Amino acid sequence: MKPDTKLRRLNLRIAAIMLSALSLASCNGVMYDEEGDCDPHYKARFIFDMNMLYADAFSKEVNAVTLYLIDPATGDIVWQKSERGDRLRQDGYLMDLDVAPGSYQLLAWCGEGRDEHFA
Known part of the structure; x- marks a missing residue:
């Protein structure tokens, strides 16, 4: 065989090899188009296991929940959301939090949902 060959x-x-590498690198945009946006979505999970069985009883005991997000620097409530009903009966219930990224203190007011309030 000749050295030229x-x-x-x-x-x-x-x-x-270079063409293969370039074609794989260019497919990155195509591969994840169906995934949707990459914005973070925060959720809060509620667990009520401070009972005699140390078992999560949230879905059986709680009919209404209100979550407050508090700015730790000012002590002001910056966000709140209330939910009640059948949605809370699902095991592993998660509440969507529509908030900007940051540090917050969370305060949950949970109960039977009968004329309860928090001041």
Whole structure:
């Protein structure tokens, strides 16, 4: 085999490897188009296990929940949301939190949902 042929084959292999690498790198945008946005979505999970069985009884005992997010620097309530009903009966209930990223103190007011209030 001539040295010219060996060099040509080596160049073809390098070109094929480079082309493969470039085509894989360019597919990154195509692969994740169906995934949707990459914005963070925060959720809060509620657990009531401070009972005699140390078992999560939230879905059986709580009919209404209000969550307050408090700015630790000012002590002001910056966000609140209340939910009640069948949604709370699901095991592993999660509340969507529509808040900007940051540090917050959370305060949950949970109960039977009969004329309860928190001041």
